[in-house]
């Protein structure tokens with residue numbers, strides 16, 4: 001989505017802005033001196049344009065900030081409507097607004113580069129850098145090409161949003177949308193049915209293939225105009241470090257957690273073999289992609305029941321079953337539960353308009369983009385989520401995730417427009433998840449969802465259930481952008497899109513499709529963030545960061561015990577520390593924000609590794625005698 005507005009989006013900017021018709025510089029940014037006619041050359045002969053000065057830079061930044069802020073709000077509103085009512089017209093309107101935004105973004109990014117060699121005050125320099133990096137999909141200099149690019153972008157997202165699998169001979173209501181597909185993946189244990197539905201969903205994306213290839217080429221053209229090697233290099237430049245250093249950073253963090261993933265993979269595979277037989281899940285081989293309870297095999301918690309040993313002391317409750325039974329807990333009430341966690345930390349309740357304007361459940365009468373997102377429509381108080389909530393544990397977690405975006409947006413609402421962003425995009429994705437880590441058995445008991453807290457002996461079961469979501473996700477979080485980086489750089493050409501996709505799925509996740517997946521398919525396109533062009537390294541970073549945040553906030557709360565039992569619910573000290581970090585927005589490089597929250601200046605996977613250490617030891621015992629790997 002957006003590109004800007006929804007915290008997940010990507011096309012243009014990333015936060016919506018305030019009322020935004022301001023055109024005058026904010027007082028703090030007024031030029032120190034104004035050039036007058038007497039300082040201009042007094043000659044008739046044509047001269048080279050005067051070299052830009054620090055005052056020019058300041059004036060430019062102020063004007064650019066005001067202009068982007070205005071366009072951002074307009075594009076956000078058009079995008080909101082387009083995602084809530086998928087029609088030809090709403091797509092065209094959204095594409096048009098996006099085109100205006102991108103046109104301005106490109107123009108301003110080029111202009112910003114003119115000040116590269118000047119010595120400037122901190123805020124002016126930082127804002128110039130942010131202007132240069134604001135776009136996720138930079139448009140080519142030719143306005144017609146930018147128009148084409150934004151139409152393709154709207155089209156791709158609409159194809160995904162309206163996508164359905166129609167079984168042979170079926171049509172209309174008998175076709176399955178992503179919500180129905182998700183339910184079958186979650187609940188069915190019939191490998192034939194799972195494979196059919198898995199293949200069914202992947203019929204949605206082949207029509208995206210040519211459009212996507214063109215989209216990539218147009219974005220690349222735009223990125224080169226701005227001085228980047230390709231769009232991937234531009235995306236990797238957004239982390240206050242050189243792009244190659246960022247790629248190395250991802251590899252470093254991945255190598256810290258890989259042993260944990262390998263142990264989990266080994267354990268899950270041997271139990272899937274027990275369940276489905278060696279002819280379906282072959283020992284020592286990659287695991288078939290359709291058996292994980294999730295259409296993308298990105299989180300595996302839904303098949304916990306298939307892999308957990310019967311003799312393992314259990315947690316004794318199942319949040320999905322509790323939600324199904326509790327008629328008083330509606331989808332809206334699930335959002336209220338999430339909100340109450342934030343208010344317990346000291347944050348203000350969400351505004352009335354949040355409840356009036358959000359989309360909480362799937363409308364019966366129209367296509368909407370159901371992929372969950374959080375929006376900031378006016379860079380101030382008009383916050384919303386858009387979700388097709390189902391009464392499951394997974395969606396309760398996602399609600400916390402989305403609200404994390406909204407509370408972040410509100411915390412930085414007092415910053416100037418260009419700082420209305422997270423410290424880095426991994427921070428935005430990590431906040432709600434950090435809160436969800438505090439949804440412990442103790443907390444569930446406190447809010448009356450369960451009656452009894454499970455004993456310490458249930459910790460392995462609890463950790464295993466968590467790891468099947470959190471640890472299983474990590475290689476998926478890495479490979480998504482590894483694929484795009486290769487596509488953007490040209491290392492992978494359109495003729496090899498699918499091959500490269502499955503090579504990376506194999507290399508990182510140890511999974512494989514059942515049956516050949518040739519180039520007539522475009523399996524990457526069956527994952528929302530590819531057609532929606534949302535960068536994905538952020539989610540990998542968020543998985544690492546959220547444990548680092550959780551550890552630090554639990555320390556702040558004075559907690560001393562196993563981290564999987566720590567909840568910061570109702571702790572105002574932890575809330576204040578979190579709020580202080582969120583309020584900074586993007587005003588400082590991310591290590592500064594990380595230091596405020598955790599005391600550390602580096603992203604550090606030891607928190608997630610320590611959290612799961614007892615499970616890792618247990619898994620390694622279980623795996624004895626197995627041949628792990630693939």
Ligand code: X8Z
Pocket residue numbers: 007008298371372373398401539
């Ligand atoms: O896209 C999301 C959020 C919106 S930012 C629902 N997530 C990633 C995904 O679904 O693939 C959250 C976890 C990873």
Ligand code: ZN
Pocket residue numbers: 007008401402405428429
């Ligand atoms: Zn998110």
